[in-house]
Amino acid sequence: MIADEIYVFKPETKRNIIILGIVGILLFALGVFIASRSGGHHEAAEGGHGGHASVEASKHLVASTEQHAAAEGKGHEAAAGEHHGSSPLVKRIFTSLWQNNIFFAGIGIIGLFFIAIQYAAQAGWSAPIKRIPLAIGSWIPIAGILTIVIWFVVKEDVFHWMHHDLYVKDSADYDKIIDGKAGMFFWPLAHGSFPIFYVVRMVVFFGLWYMFFTWIKKEMLAEDINGGTLHWIKARKFSAIFLVIFAVSSSVSAWDWVMSIDTHWFSTMFGWYVFASWWVTGLATITFIVATLKNAGYLKMVNHNHLHDLGKFVFAFSIFWTYIWFGQFLLIYYANIPEETVYFIQRMRTAPYSWIFYANLFLNFVLPFLLLMTRDAKRHVSMLRVVCPIVIVGHWFDFYNMITPGVMKTEGGIGFLEIGLFLTFASFFLFVVLTALSKVQLVAKHHPMMGESLNHHI
């Protein structure tokens, strides 16, 4: 019934991916060069201007509580000014590194999450494409190492709460709000020392994700050799446990890795928001790889019906992401509490981020919504191969706007530096994923639901 299929990672493909990475590094170097030449003046000019702009913006939006917001904004700017450890250029590189790392780590973990969902839901349709998310999941250990290494490199340059002075009661920089939240980072050690709780969480999360990835992968591959339903049942058990763990760990990692950058600010929607962004990006990546393999003549048993399901996933979760985005925005907009609105003022009304804020909605909602609305669009490789890259790039911008404004304030930028790093990460990611894909059967051999999937019809 099922022919053996093995993906061949051709030397040309390898070469192209390596060229992509080299282009990325060159663009990054170019970006660093350009930024280093204009950096000094920029900083001096923007320093005063930034505070002013934020006051202007808050006047507009926060009519009655204007003074409070302005005072808070200024106080924060001043405090941040004191702590500038590294130059804006170094901070910009660090921010971009962290953003790309979190973005790609998310895609990797979504590979495993997708498989777990399929097992838990006892889904049959996805049987022939499960090896693609499995290959994407092989990014998890690399993402884990990168996250920990990059975190120790960037530390206080990205995470404001890492500054020791914030927790010294007599110091001018003492921050009562951050001190109140410090248990989340430093427990059980003293506030302002080593954030042991935070680092342990990071290690434990990646450890757990990697463990479950290994277990589920083992069952999936053993099924190729032994057949039967036992491996499927075991994989389902692991998947169910993983989903419970992921429900908690995805939220907490979103607070830790993204929300804690804007230390004063918090949103109860944020865990969901980051998850939604990761999830739809991961789905777009899976769909894009499936469509591309299909285009190249692989995956013979995948037909329009399977593509339709993947297309529906991308379509539906683009809307889901928008719903979460809007849920978070509307509450903050309506409540109009200065300490909450400051987050959106920094992003909507501040120079380098404003267009990204609106482009984010356009790329991640308007385009996928209109382009994938018809049945035919979801069923054809060509349209999916247009929409998926839009969604992936769109959510890269989403993560840019989650992370950069909080670190760089008004000094942030987007140029060759950021694009170069994105391409470098993308090439590394693709190389790892395609290598993993070429090592195992492209289609599961004795999957108990393969027959159901072959007759899948919608």
Place this chain on the structure above:
Amino acid sequence: MESNKNFVVGIFNDEDVLLHAVEGIRGKGVKIQEVFSPFPVHGLDEVLGYKRSRLPIAAFLFGMTGTSLALLMQIWMLGYDWPMIIGGKDHASLPPFIPVTFELTVLLAAFGMVITFFIVSDMKPYKWPRQFDLRSTDDKHVMAIDLADNKLSKDEIGQILKDNGASEVNEKNF
């Protein structure tokens, strides 16, 4: 409305037989008016040669009508007719209008679709559906062939139905 119509009605026990029968009967050039089945039969639409419904296009247009109506209504009400200050926002500001706009889009799309479907299917109050065979709601697949649409005689069509696996062939006049 459509009275004195003569139909040949084929009864099928099995959906696989039915699917092949539809292909075979259409292959002989017989026009099938409708097939009734107690449960959805996968692939029946395709073998019957039905075109895809244009209902989604209608739904999109109704949805767009809902979106525009909702926005116009709210902008007119809160911006012009009776301006109110709510939470210190501009009179006509977009974000608070989005939930209502969403709801009206869904409402009009849904109602529009249902009403369009009723009109297209000729379903209206006091109109009794033609029952070709009541067992189509239980365990039989029922195929209706309108004699007015076909050149072949009643007996010829009956024979073709039998050849393609119909368990019974009946006649029905309305």
